[in-house]
Amino acid sequence: MLVRFSVTIYNKYWKRCTRQTLLSLNPNVPADIRDLGTSMKAATIWLDPREMKERPLLEKFLSDMTPGQSVLLGWWHEERAGIGIATSHGLSTIPSDFYNNATVYAGFPREIQPAPVPKRKPLENKVYVAMFLSDGDNIQYCQHKMCKLWDNPLRGTFPINWTVSPGLSELGPGLLNYYYGTASDKDCLVSGPSGMGYSLIYDELNNVWHASDRKTIEEYTRLTERYLRKSGLRIITVWDRMNMDQMGAYADNCRYLSGATLEDWKVAPPVKPARCNGRIAFIGNRPCYTEHVEDMYMEWEESIKSFDGKEPLFYTSQGVSWNMGPEQMAKLQVMFDSIERNRVEICRADHFFSLYNEANGLSFNILMLDNVKVHTDDGSDSETIADGSFGRKYSWKASAKGDRQITFDLGKEYFIDRYIISHPSAGGEDKSMNSHAFSMETSTDMKEWHEVEKTTTVKGDFSDSDFESHTARYVRLTVKGCIKDGYARIADIEIYGKIIN
Numbered sequence: 291m292l293v294r295f296s297v298t299i300y301n302k303y304w305k306r307c308t309r310q311t312l313l314s315l316n317p318n319v320p321a322d323i324r325d326l327g328t329s330m331k332a333a334t335i336w337l338d339p340r341e342m343k344e345r346p347l348l349e350k351f352l353s354d355m356t357p358g359q360s361v362l363l364g365w366w367h368e369e370r371a372g373i374g375i376a377t378s379h380g381l382s383t384i385p386s387d388f389y390n391n392a393t394v395y396a397g398f399p400r401e402i403q404p405a406p407v408p409k410r411k412p413l414e415n416k417v418y419v420a421m422f423l424s425d426g427d428n429i430q431y432c433q434h435k436m437c438k439l440w441d442n443p444l445r446g447t448f449p450i451n452w453t454v455s456p457g458l459s460e461l462g463p464g465l466l467n468y469y470y471g472t473a474s475d476k477d478c479l480v481s482g483p484s485g486m487g488y489s490l491i492y493d494e495l496n497n498v499w500h501a502s503d504r505k506t507i508e509e510y511t512r513l514t515e516r517y518l519r520k521s522g523l524r525i526i527t528v529w530d531r532m533n534m535d536q537m538g539a540y541a542d543n544c545r546y547l548s549g550a551t552l553e554d555w556k557v558a559p560p561v562k563p564a565r566c567n568g569r570i571a572f573i574g575n576r577p578c579y580t581e582h583v584e585d586m587y588m589e590w591e592e593s594i595k596s597f598d599g600k601e602p603l604f605y606t607s608q609g610v611s612w613n614m615g616p617e618q619m620a621k622l623q624v625m626f627d628s629i630e631r632n633r634v635e636i637c638r639a640d641h642f643f644s645l646y647n648e649a650n651g652l653s654f655n656i657l658m659l660d661n662v663k664v665h666t667d668d669g670s671d672s673e674t675i676a677d678g679s680f681g682r683k684y685s686w687k688a689s690a691k692g693d694r695q696i697t698f699d700l701g702k703e704y705f706i707d708r709y710i711i712s713h714p715s716a717g718g719e720d721k722s723m724n725s726h727a728f729s730m731e732t733s734t735d736m737k738e739w740h741e742v743e744k745t746t747t748v749k750g751d752f753s754d755s756d757f758e759s760h761t762a763r764y765v766r767l768t769v770k771g772c773i774k775d776g777y778a779r780i781a782d783i784e785i786y787g788k789i790i791n
Contacts, residue, residue: 292317293344296335300350307333309355314364314372319387323363326392326461338367339375352379358509361457361487373490377500380510382487384457385428395433398464401718404522407678408475409660410641413648415599417634419626420642421586421619422527422551422608424579426453427482432465435611444616446474448623451639453482453527453611456517466521470681478638481521483529483553485514485544494530494555504535511543519716519752522680524548525639527608531561532572541566545754546710548655549643551606553578563604569653569708569786571646575606581613587625594629604646640678648789653707655784656700663699672696680712680751680781682719690725690771690778698765698785703734706787707759709743711767714779716751724748725778727770732762739766761790 311332315321327334337348357380365387366372376383386392423439425431432454439445440452458466469479484491489510491501501507518524524546530553532540540547547570554561554574561574577585586607597603609619626634637645640658647654656662657676664672670688675696677684688694700706713724727746731739742757765785769778 292336293347296337296347299333299335300347304333304351304354307331310360312351312355312360312362314362314366314383315387316365321364321387322390323386323392326396327363329393332363339371340368345375348375352376352381355379355381357381358513370490370493370496373488374493374498374500377489377491378506380501380506380508382485382489382510384455384461384487385425386430386461388430389433389461390430392461395462395464396460398462399718400459400463401682402459402463402521403467403470403681403683403717404679405470405473406674406684407640407658408638410644410658411660413602413645415602416632417590417594417597417603417605418642418645419590419634419636420451420606420639421449421622421636422451422453422480422575422606422639423611423614423619424453424527424608425482425611426480427455427488429455429458429461431611432458433462436469439611439615440469440472442616444620446476447616448620449476449478449636449638450616450619451478451480451525454479454523456481456486456514456521456523459517459520470522476638478525478640479523480525480527480639481518481523483527485511485526485528486517488529490529491536492531494553494557501536504539507536507539508543511539514540515544515546518544518546525643526550527575528572529553530555531558534564534566537564537566537570537572541570548640549573549646551575551608553608565650565652569647571643571650571652573604573606573646575608578608579610580608581610583609583614583618583622583625586622591629594626594634597633602645602649604642604649606642651788653786653788656704656706656787657698657783657785659701661701663701665697665699667695667697675780676783678782680716682714682717685714685717685719685779685781688778690769690776694769694771694778696767696769696780698767700763700765700785700787703761703763703790704787705759705790706732706762706765706785708756708786709753710784710786711753711780712782713748713751713753714781717781719779722774723772723779725769725771725780726773728753729768731766731768732760733764733766734762736764759788762787
């Protein structure tokens with residue numbers, strides 16, 4: 291019956307649909323997402339890719355959709371088969387079959403206001419651990435279960451990396467802003483698998499490649515980049531594994547990405563850390579998707595006990611949010627301290643990957659360090675210039691009757707090679723409020739300056755540029771006011787570089 295119904299949809303109505311979205315929904319589930327699907331002119335089907343009578347028709351629907359532009363909403367008969375077949379077509383799924391009041395939540399203002407990122411401490415020879423909580427790709431989890439975990443009084447007493455969906459920037463911007471607005475310095479929001487919607491590049495549990503080459507995920511990673519920038523998320527938990535070529539797609543196309551984890555289910559050789567483009571690290575979660583913090587402790591116990599302190603170690607683990615929360619994760623620090631206090635530091639994911647990159651000679655955002663000094667020529671408040679948020683209320687603004695200058699003292703010399711400037715429009719301001727021009731110079735002594743960039747027309751929400759690596763301790767940014775009201779504005783700035791050994 292359902293197959294005949296889907297055939298009718300395909301033959302008579304599919305050509306009238308936008309094909310930007312396809313809903314896969316169990317007819318027995320009273321999903322509120324149907325209203326949103328109707329408003330988006332989306333078709334609704336319920337086909338099982340494991341059934342040979344249903345799979346060819348499902349393939350027709352998926353083949354008509356456009357990678358990099360289309361996504362699926364809802365859920366599947368079986369997780370890995372459904373997510374897998376969508377991935378093989380370069381598409382991803384946002385789990386949402388129990389997402390309530392979808393049209394209401396999607397109607398909130400879409401100005402995302404990421405929380406500022408606290409400054410991190412200098413790199414030390416200790417064991418660094420990042421703990422992730424799934425299942426943030428599931429937007430009904432973000433709407434229901436995560437809220438309950440978020441209200442736990444132990445939240446904020448130690449670092450937790452909470453997975454959410456970049457798709458919330460459109461499907462639930464109010465939810466995303468709620469979490470950002472109430473986050474503590476210990477709470478870090480990261481992207482659920484494997485970016486903009488759940489994709490399964492390699493199904494390790496069934497030993498199946500759904501995207502065996504880079505081409506299949508090329509447009510998906512481009513789509514992911516757009517939504518990482520929209521949502522302010524910098525870390526991705528990728529399911530399950532990837533080859534180096536596919537990691538390269540993320541590194542090339544997701545320039546906003548700071549790091550990623552992979553799933554190590556222990557049914558194949560261990561996932562070894564990989565590095566791409568001199569800036570992105572991919573590290574395996576061991577254990578991944580565990581229900582017990584004791585599993586996390588036992589995974590790293592021996593290596594922590596035998597740690598010689600000669601160079602830092604880095605480990606990531608992932609817990610199942612349906613069975614684990616702040617109360618359970620609080621036990622982990624106690625367990626680690628029982629070995630030796632201060633030997634293990636549990637940290638935010640953005641700090642973790644910054645520390646990892648510094649330790650391994652990769653490029654990292656130097657302005658995240660707590661010893662960087664910022665000076666403005668007019669004495670305006672400098673705290674928001676490089677606070678890690680492009681949000682409207684965290685932006686820097688100064689009267690600009692003339693040019694405004696911001697000088698950064700990095701504390702010591704680095705090989706610097708890249709900058710990212712977030713303009714006010716990234717946080718919801720009209721593009722006319724962006725400073726219309728800027729230049730950047732570097733110096734080793736504050737006397738001789740070398741110009742690395744000069745832009746006379748700012749385009750887009752972000753200015754993201756690589757330049758020839760060179761030695762510098764000081765960076766000077768000269769900003770011209772916007773044409774409309776003369777004020778100079780910068781939502782955020784990042785300066786990337788590598789340590790000099």
